[in-house]
Amino acid sequence: MTPVLVPGLVLWLAVTGALMAHADPNSAAADTLSAAAADSVATIQSAAVGGAAAVAQAAVQGKTTDTALEAVPFLTKVSHEPKAGVQADVRQYKYYGEDITTLTFREGAFKNTLNWSWEDYRKQQKTTENRSSQFNYGTGKMLPFAFNMNGSWNWSDDLTTNTVGYTNQSRRETKMLTASASPAKIQMGALTNSFKTIFELNDQKSVNQNQRNNFSELALSGGYQAGLEVADGIVLVGRVYGKTTSGDRYLGDSSSQSSASADSTGFGVYFSRGVGTGRFEVARSNMDRQYLDFRKNSNGLIDTVGLAEEEKVVQELETKDAVSVEFQNTFKLSRTSLSVTLGRDTDDQDYRVSRIGLKKRRQDRMNLTWSAKVGRDSLALSYKYSWKWDDQRIKEATAFRGKQFAKGRDFDMTWERPLIERTRMTFRYHEGLTQDIAENLYNQNDKDRLLTDTSLRLNREWPNLFRTSMIFSYKQAQDLSIRESRSSNNNIKDTYEISPTYLWTLSPWLTLDQSYQIFIQYTDYTYSELEAVGRSDNYNKRGNLSTKVTINPTSRLDVIVQHDYNKRFNATRTKTDVTGRSFYNKDQIQAINKVDLAIRFRATPDVTFEGATYQTRDAKDLLGSVEATTITHSGQVWVGVRVNKKWGKTRPLEVNAVVKKYNAYGPAVRETSADYWEADVWMKWSF
Known part of the structure; x- marks a missing residue:
């Protein structure tokens, strides 16, 4: 597809999507648009303001809303911004061009951007050429539902010759199209309902080191959300989402059909009553994905050394199941607040062919934050705790390798207080402990790291535009490996720092800024007295x-x-x-x-x-x-x-x-x- 064909394709798809959505106003839609669709709304928002302003101007002149709409033409503004330039620096020469076209409608906008660049590198035998086209389209309030579309076309060609004379050409062409539709929220009795649907097209043709990596896939996703206010300030929300993808993939000399399916369900309770606000959410998701891939080792790295060409590419099947639970609550009373966040995430990821095999993960987390203002003092305390592990059963193994645990605890305190006139003190203290523990002997990197950080900062605003600052800081880091084979690097680092600064505005046209820093760090190795350690x-x-x-x-x-x-x-x-x-x-x-x-x-x-x-x-x-x-x-x-x-x-x-x-x-x-x-x-x- 060339950039010239993009605007025509866009308008055709816009009309088709509008007719389909109008024929089926109750079609399901995802709870959240894809990132590309969300970006399109932000991109065209400023252009859409032009059409709305024209309608508002007609209304100011005494016309009713319907009459004002009739008085404003369907296409209110067309703007065009071509740009061309050349760059040269120590690294490369570059020629580039850009063309931006914006169409502002009575209730919507369309924007298309074309880019081209050619680069010639000075220090190596290398040239690159890039071409791209991106468009965004939104109907605004033109239709009884929100319809947005965006797409892109990217083409690149990289020709590089290395120092031994080998030349490699890396060429890639990608096309992406996303269209989403969502009607206004529908009230059915006490239920508030919303729907969204998303259509996606992804196509790629790529060659690198004489290996092709092509795919062409279509995806359709949809979601439904319903909310019910069961009491004053308490809302129950349920969500369901599904996505299916199918297409063809080509990797090297192999080709195969690709497919993927994903679904998720969620439930949440949201409340805001009295001095407390918060939420409780539960979500579960599943994914199955079938695709061509290079053979990989247990660490997920490509491992095709010594294999025949027909054995390097495999038909992979990847599955993943995940569950997430989170509770968040904030209490505010007078000048004091307390925030609590608790959560747990688990997932199982399995590969049919790759030696990664089956991976299991789990993470528990907690975050407590308390803050208060008492008189002239402000105090904030926070405590964070995390406990997670992952386990793996390598392909063709009969047992799991053993859990790799990671625990983290962090305590922070911040105290701020004004001292004398124009002088403010800020004191911070942090204590953090992280621990890595292996259940079995698969990975013997068991270690603890304890961090202590204390700092005191004084700021003062003097008369005559004179400011000073002083920082006193002390840090200690203790790294301890539990295993004997790795303990030679066990050490304690103590760091001291003093840093005074001042900024003096001598006159409106002259300022003097000076800072001085004294820094010293001592490193003591636990076993430095042993000759075998060498530290x-x-x-x-x-x-x-x-x-x-x-x-x-x-x-x-x-x-x-x-x-x-x-x-x-x-x-x-x-x-x-x-x-x-x-x-x-x-x-x-x-x-x-x-x-x-x-x-x-x-x-x-x-x-x-x-x-x-x-x-x-x-x-x-x-x-x-x-x-x-x-x-x-x-x-x-x-x-x-x-x-x-x-x-x-x-x-x-x-x-x-x-x-x-x-x-x-x-x-x-x-x-x-x-x-x-x-x-x-x-x-x-x-x-």
């Missing part, structure tokens, strides 16, 4: 001073100057005396100086000149039995101009151009990145 306790310490000056002498000139000084020390512990004092030998000392300068000058409303540069000096001293000092210099400078010009009374013609010249040097700069141009020029026309 040494150590620390790394860093100090960083950053100074930034922003200058705006005029409304047309912006200047930013920044200097960063970073000092780093790495050291290894050599001994500990009888009093418990530790002694370290420094292994490395590093000092990094970096200066940045950025300038932007708006010469005219349409032309802006800009540029930036940085210079870095990195001095590193390696200490020990063999001492060495290395000093490296690196830097970059670029200058450019940015032009954005519009013409016409409504400015329908727009030209935008950005051109930059780069020069760089340093040990990590390649020849192609040392001297190059970067440009992006495009033109757009609206009519």
